[in-house]
Amino acid sequence: MNGTQPIFILPEGTLRTTGRDAQTKNIAAAKEVADNVRTTLGPKGMDKMLVDSIGDVTITNDGATILNEIEIVHPAAKMIVEVAKTQDDEVGDGTTTAVVVTGELLKKSEQLLEQNIHPTMIIRGFRQAKIKALEILQKISEDITIDDTDTLEKIAMTAMTGKGSEAAKDSLAKLAVQAVKTVGGRNRDDIKIEKKQGGSMDDTELIKGIVIDKEIVHANMSKSVKNAKIALLDAAMEVKETETNAEIRITDPTQLQAFIEQESRMLKDMVKKVVDSGCNVLFCQKGIDDLAQHYLAKQGVSAARRVKKSDMEKLAKATGANVVSSIEELSKTDIGEAGLVEEVKIAGEEMIFVRECKDPKSVSILVRGGTEHVVDEAKRAMDDAVLGVMSAAEIGKVVSGGGSIEIELSRKLREYAETVGGREQLAINAFAEAVEIIPRTLAESTGKDAIDLLVNLRSQHEKGNTNYGVDVIKGELTDMKKAGVVEPLKIKTQAIKSASEASEMILRIDDVITSKTSSGPPAGGMPPGMGGMEY
Numbered sequence: 001m002n003g004t005q006p007i008f009i010l011p012e013g014t015l016r017t018t019g020r021d022a023q024t025k026n027i028a029a030a031k032e033v034a035d036n037v038r039t040t041l042g043p044k045g046m047d048k049m050l051v052d053s054i055g056d057v058t059i060t061n062d063g064a065t066i067l068n069e070i071e072i073v074h075p076a077a078k079m080i081v082e083v084a085k086t087q088d089d090e091v092g093d094g095t096t097t098a099v100v101v102t103g104e105l106l107k108k109s110e111q112l113l114e115q116n117i118h119p120t121m122i123i124r125g126f127r128q129a130k131i132k133a134l135e136i137l138q139k140i141s142e143d144i145t146i147d148d149t150d151t152l153e154k155i156a157m158t159a160m161t162g163k164g165s166e167a168a169k170d171s172l173a174k175l176a177v178q179a180v181k182t183v184g185g186r187n188r189d190d191i192k193i194e195k196k197q198g199g200s201m202d203d204t205e206l207i208k209g210i211v212i213d214k215e216i217v218h219a220n221m222s223k224s225v226k227n228a229k230i231a232l233l234d235a236a237m238e239v240k241e242t243e244t245n246a247e248i249r250i251t252d253p254t255q256l257q258a259f260i261e262q263e264s265r266m267l268k269d270m271v272k273k274v275v276d277s278g279c280n281v282l283f284c285q286k287g288i289d290d291l292a293q294h295y296l297a298k299q300g301v302s303a304a305r306r307v308k309k310s311d312m313e314k315l316a317k318a319t320g321a322n323v324v325s326s327i328e329e330l331s332k333t334d335i336g337e338a339g340l341v342e343e344v345k346i347a348g349e350e351m352i353f354v355r356e357c358k359d360p361k362s363v364s365i366l367v368r369g370g371t372e373h374v375v376d377e378a379k380r381a382m383d384d385a386v387l388g389v390m391s392a393a394e395i396g397k398v399v400s401g402g403g404s405i406e407i408e409l410s411r412k413l414r415e416y417a418e419t420v421g422g423r424e425q426l427a428i429n430a431f432a433e434a435v436e437i438i439p440r441t442l443a444e445s446t447g448k449d450a451i452d453l454l455v456n457l458r459s460q461h462e463k464g465n466t467n468y469g470v471d472v473i474k475g476e477l478t479d480m481k482k483a484g485v486v487e488p489l490k491i492k493t494q495a496i497k498s499a500s501e502a503s504e505m506i507l508r509i510d511d512v513i514t515s516k517t518s519s520g521p522p523a524g525g526m527p528p529g530m531g532g533m534e535y
């Protein structure tokens with residue numbers, strides 16, 4: 001026997017890449033994803049047109065949306081998509097920033113790997129840099145409260161920049177801030193952002209209450225109820241077959257009559273209980289029988305049925321009503337209030353507006369826009385604005401944008417690297433350089449000499465002009481704080497966290513084993529360059 005016979009531990013057909021080769025490929029794939037969204041960064045960022053497999057078109061500038069819509073198969077590239085998702089979940093904005101910084105961190109680590117610096121050393125340096133970066137960010141941020149309307153509106157406007165809602169930015173920003181202030185809050189579910197094609201972006205409105213995609217169920221019910229007293233019922237106003245005597249055998253017409261009368265009496269009884277609670281509007285999570293609808297209408301109660309559970313919860317928060325799960329239990333103390341409940345036809349579809357609630361803990365914003373694509377992008381802009389304002393109010397800290405915070409962070413990280421020394425210093429410096437990708441990309445988007453802008457920007461910061469950044473529209477440097485480009489601190493801290501964690505994870509991998517049965521390519525399938533996927 002030949003003692004050097006190889007031992008196979010993996011099934012035949014398994015693809016395997018190891019060592020530097022694995023790292024290089026993973027880094028390349030991740031970088032590619034980052035490069036793809038990079039051009040969308042900032043107010044002059046370009047849009048992407050995404051066409052899915054059934055031909056639906058999305059036009060967007062939103063990093064999270066882009067990465068959500070395109071199909072990515074490479075495992076390392078998928079980790080970048082995760083970065084965007086985390087950023088979106090945690091903050092709702094800053095997805096492009098997080099992804100672009102991740103890409104740049106990986107690019108810098110590749111250079112370090114080429115200098116034969118071990119991945120563990122890079123990872124250690126990146127970790128130190130991350131901890132320091134969070135500390136620095138915390139230090140250079142400024143405090144705000146929920147009463148700083150002016151700053152909050154600037155945050156909303158900065159968040160909406162470049163998302164195709166420029167024309168109505170001022171009014172949309174005001175609505176976003178008003179909404180957050182009304183619910184006083186932190187919970188993003190408390191602000192429902194609905195969109196309806198038609199009208200123009202200026203028709204976007206804040207409803208101090210809720211708008212639901214339902215109609216008043218019966219033609220004889222009032223479509224506009226002032227001083228609404230609202231009941232929320234999570235029970236059917238129907239007579240289930242099991243509740244009536246299923247055994248009765250109808251042998252003559254009087255029995256049928258009795259049967260119908262019994263059913264109608266039960267429904268009448270249910271309606272009486274609802275009416276006795278003192279309500280004039282009923283939102284029912286389940287069905288309402290035709291006859292019950294008729295009785296309700298006669299008693300002057302307007303009703304909607306099959307209301308979504310999530311909307312019922314919002315109705316409760318907005319009106320102060322309790323959701324009651326049995327008609328028997330419905331009482332006067334469960335009733336909520338709204339100044340007006342009305343059914344309105346918006347773009348050909350009925351919607352119910354519950355307005356003028358006193359101190360609502362849940363509100364709605366109905367976003368309007370002339371075409372489907374306009375209204376879609378306007379809604380995304382509004383999502384970002386509301387979440388930006390919320391996270392600024394929640395953490396109570398803001399920073400100036402336009403790349404100013406990143407330049408300052410980079411400068412301070414370099415100072416810190418000096419104090420560390422050794423090989424980690426190289427990694428920390430690489431981290432510092434990577435962060436500069438944000439001002440660099442913004443500078444590039446101006447169409448002016450980006451290197452020139454960046455050099456001047458660094459020297460402004462050396463001079464102590466710590467709020468200086470890139471005025472992308474004018475293509476010059478300016479004090480971003482004075483220019484009103486303000487962002488919540490959380491966007492930046494979360495981006496740094498996700499970016500360093502993701503790059504760490506990718507750097508740690510030195511072996512990629514792809515089994516034959518995965519969705520990967522068949523072993524020995526397509527020759528290289530023929531569209532086959534190579535991990």
Ligand code: ADP
Pocket residue numbers: 040041042043045061062063093094095096097098158159161162400401402403438442470471472473485487
């Ligand atoms: P992200 O998905 O990361 O939020 P955006 O496309 O929204 O990406 O771009 C955000 C970047 O654009 C931030 O660095 C922000 O400071 C910058 N920015 C926003 N508005 C302006 C402006 N008017 N001038 C300069 N930079 C801006």
Ligand code: MG
Pocket residue numbers: 093094095158159384
């Ligand atoms: Mg943004």
